[in-house]
Amino acid sequence: MTLWVPACVALTAILVGCTPREPVTDTTTSTTAPTPSTKAPATPAPAGKSILFISNANSPFWLAVKAGIEAGAAEFGVPARLELNNEGTVAGQQKLLEQALSQKDELLGVAISALRPDAQGVLDRLKQLKDAGVAVITVDSDCKPEYRQAFIGTNNTEAGVGLGKHAAELLPGGAKVCVFVGDKSAQNAKERQQGFEQGAGSKFSVLETYQDGVEPAKAKSNVETALQAHPDATLMVGLWSYNGPAIADVVQAQGKADKVQVICFDAEPGLLPKLESGQVKCTVVQRPYEFGRQGVKLLKALAAKDQATLDEMLKGKDVIDTGVVVVTQQSYPEFRKYLDEKGLKGS
Amino acid sequence: MSDAAARRRGGAAGVLSGLVRAREFGLVIAIGAVLLLLVSLGKTQVFFGAGNLESVLRQIALLGVFSLGEAVVIIAGGIDLSVGSLICFSGMGCALLLSHLAGDLDQTVPVPAWMVLTTLLATVALGALVGGFHTLLITRLRLPPFIATLSTLAGLRSGAELVTNSATVSVPYPNFTALAKGLTPLWFFIAAAVCVAVLMRATVTGRQIVALGGNEEAARLSGLKVNRLKLVAYGLSGALAGLGGVLYTAYLGQGDPRTGQAFELQAIAASVVGGCSLSGGQGTVAGTILGVTLLQVLLNGIGLVIHSNSTLWQGVVVGVVVVMAVAMNAARQRRIAAA
Numbered sequence: 001m002t003l004w005v006p007a008c009v010a011l012t013a014i015l016v017g018c019t020p021r022e023p024v025t026d027t028t029t030s031t032t033a034p035t036p037s038t039k040a041p042a043t044p045a046p047a048g049k050s051i052l053f054i055s056n057a058n059s060p061f062w063l064a065v066k067a068g069i070e071a072g073a074a075e076f077g078v079p080a081r082l083e084l085n086n087e088g089t090v091a092g093q094q095k096l097l098e099q100a101l102s103q104k105d106e107l108l109g110v111a112i113s114a115l116r117p118d119a120q121g122v123l124d125r126l127k128q129l130k131d132a133g134v135a136v137i138t139v140d141s142d143c144k145p146e147y148r149q150a151f152i153g154t155n156n157t158e159a160g161v162g163l164g165k166h167a168a169e170l171l172p173g174g175a176k177v178c179v180f181v182g183d184k185s186a187q188n189a190k191e192r193q194q195g196f197e198q199g200a201g202s203k204f205s206v207l208e209t210y211q212d213g214v215e216p217a218k219a220k221s222n223v224e225t226a227l228q229a230h231p232d233a234t235l236m237v238g239l240w241s242y243n244g245p246a247i248a249d250v251v252q253a254q255g256k257a258d259k260v261q262v263i264c265f266d267a268e269p270g271l272l273p274k275l276e277s278g279q280v281k282c283t284v285v286q287r288p289y290e291f292g293r294q295g296v297k298l299l300k301a302l303a304a305k306d307q308a309t310l311d312e313m314l315k316g317k318d319v320i321d322t323g324v325v326v327v328t329q330q331s332y333p334e335f336r337k338y339l340d341e342k343g344l345k346g347s
Numbered sequence: 348m349s350d351a352a353a354r355r356r357g358g359a360a361g362v363l364s365g366l367v368r369a370r371e372f373g374l375v376i377a378i379g380a381v382l383l384l385l386v387s388l389g390k391t392q393v394f395f396g397a398g399n400l401e402s403v404l405r406q407i408a409l410l411g412v413f414s415l416g417e418a419v420v421i422i423a424g425g426i427d428l429s430v431g432s433l434i435c436f437s438g439m440g441c442a443l444l445l446s447h448l449a450g451d452l453d454q455t456v457p458v459p460a461w462m463v464l465t466t467l468l469a470t471v472a473l474g475a476l477v478g479g480f481h482t483l484l485i486t487r488l489r490l491p492p493f494i495a496t497l498s499t500l501a502g503l504r505s506g507a508e509l510v511t512n513s514a515t516v517s518v519p520y521p522n523f524t525a526l527a528k529g530l531t532p533l534w535f536f537i538a539a540a541v542c543v544a545v546l547m548r549a550t551v552t553g554r555q556i557v558a559l560g561g562n563e564e565a566a567r568l569s570g571l572k573v574n575r576l577k578l579v580a581y582g583l584s585g586a587l588a589g590l591g592g593v594l595y596t597a598y599l600g601q602g603d604p605r606t607g608q609a610f611e612l613q614a615i616a617a618s619v620v621g622g623c624s625l626s627g628g629q630g631t632v633a634g635t636i637l638g639v640t641l642l643q644v645l646l647n648g649i650g651l652v653i654h655s656n657s658t659l660w661q662g663v664v665v666g667v668v669v670v671m672a673v674a675m676n677a678a679r680q681r682r683i684a685a686a
Contacts, residue, residue: 058508058513058604058605059605060513060514060515062513063513063514084513086504086505086508207654208654208655208657210657210658211658211659212658213608213609214605214608215605215606215607215608215609216599216603216605216606217409217595217598217599217606217607220598220599221402221406222650222658224398224399224402225402225647225650225651225657226650227398228393228394228396228398228399228402228650228651229393229650229651229654229657230654231393242603242605249600253528254398268515269515269517270515270517270600270601345514
């Protein structure tokens with residue numbers, strides 16, 4: 001029996017030794033020390049204080065945000081890190097905010113992607129942070145405006161409209177649609193779907209919206225079920241980042257690629273070859289890299305009450321819309337070039 | 348009167364009586380009832396269509412592989428809460444190892460078969476080692492199985508994320524993903540089921556595992572090597588979770604740290620529905636297979652019949668089925684005790 005201990009240690013060591021072929025950056029406790037910047041920071045950050053980002057869940061989408069945070073940390077001269085809400089729940093976010101509150105004296109600012117816009121526990125803690133002098137913004141997904149100083153992200157409804165319009169161009173006669181998402185009650189899911197239906201028009205009817213609870217295997221089996229339950233569906237829409245590749249995989253495997261079109265949001269690494277080959281007709285991509293980079297810049301400016309920077313970024317509003325890009329097979333090379341320039345594997 | 352006693356009465360009537368009294372018979376009836384309901388709702392062609400049937404059988408195989416291991420642990424009087432996280436952890440290990448072995452090979456062409464085989468065996472071994480680790484925690488540190496496996500439920504998923512920095516690891520090599528294409532997973536499930544059935548029914552170790560689950564103290568006093576039996580049970584559960592990790596990685600074409608969430612609950616549900624008693628000492632491989640089949644046929648059927656919020660209804664129905672199965676099992680045990 002005692003042989004199990006060294007055996008476990010040895011096998012774990014082997015496992016750890018097998019790093020991914022393409023190394024990725026750490027997202028769990030990312031940089032706290034800025035690397036030398038190519039641009040001189042406008043104002044030095046107060047010594048020892050840092051910026052904290054809190055995700056809504058854990059997905060490769062946040063790798064791009066983290067790359068932007070690192071770039072922002074280097075560019076604007078302030079340590080910044082990302083904490084992933086691995087639980088993917090409001091309670092998980094609340095816990096991370098409580099940790100932030102216990103370290104409030106070391107924080108310049110906090111940026112959070114709110115899972116629910118009206119989750120009172122989260123909102124209360126954001127207020128406590130604000131009252132303690134910590135700058136608070138939302139990125140990616142907004143909360144009630146009175147609890148944060150600004151929001152950086154995308155108008156998900158408009159993004160949905162963009163995808164819907166593209167669907168209408170792709171299938172001018174309309175289509176019966178199945179929609180796939182992790183949690184359809186999440187704010188960005190609701191807005192994306194509403195926008196899609198609005199943009200696609202009355203010739204498109206949604207047959208069913210499938211939820212998978214952010215479980216990749218369930219995401220695929222949902223598509224298998226949908227293809228059987230709705231043989232008349234000719235369009236499949238993935239609302240969250242992993243849904244697009246899952247749909248494309250199943251549609252291809254079941255030999256229905258000529259009958260069923262696939263469109264989605266975001267661009268996980270697994271989606272890129274499918275986009276390039278035309279298996280996925282189009283995706284609407286946000287700019288998560290900018291969420292991170294501009295988030296660092298804005299929080300630093302809010303903490304330092306740097307009015308010039310705030311005016312330049314916010315232009316008298318409290319929302320920065322970083323916009324979206326519709327990527328198709330035709331525009332893929334340009335999008336790939338953007339990813340390569342930023343050192344990203346997805347977006 | 349027990350099933351064995353009924354069979355001992357002899358003759359065809361006795362055999363028939365034994366079959367009807369067997370706890371698996373109720374599951375066969377339940378599966379038949381679900382299928383009849385689908386037929387009556389006009390879903391015959393869709394359900395029995397080649398595409399759907401293949402999908403259902405694949406889902407049965409994927410859930411079944413690790414449910415078998417969970418069932419053995421439950422029969423042995425324990426519980427393994429780490430199964431979902433172990434599938435995630437071993438799946439990431441599988442993807443990392445295959446990716447490492449393949450190096451810069453083109454991902455769209457098959458890798459040498461030895462790489463796939465090595466990865467498969469190493470991942471199963473990794474799972475078995477984690478099972479061995481559970482046994483150490485339970486037998487040496489005297490931790491309750493619930494706590495020992497709860498610790499790895501949390502630890503293994505975080506470990507998988509740390510090793511890969513929360514990124515997915517892509518392994519779309521055609522001969523690797525073929526492990527989860529078509530009915531291939533079903534063959535793995537059948538092979539695993541045969542091995543576990545032989546272990547539990549035709550070996551002394553299997554009978555001793557049942558005895559251990561029935562009364563650990565009595566088993567110890569009877570001279571059974573309790574620690575060794577626990578090692579077999581948890582090691583087998585870990586190995587089958589490792590195999591599950593390989594199959595899910597092949598199914599997804601990538602190692603994904605989000606995989607396997609709450610899979611342990613599905614495995615426990617399948618085992619309990621299949622007749623395993625959470626107090627140990629009861630349960631069969633056939634029952635577990637039928638439990639898995641009933642759950643997956645139900646899940647698929649709901650998806651085909653209910654066209655609004657079907658994924659939410661799936662949770663509700665599975666919950667009801669688990670409660671009914673446990674209640675019926677308890678009633679059956681009361682009847683046996685009273686006889």
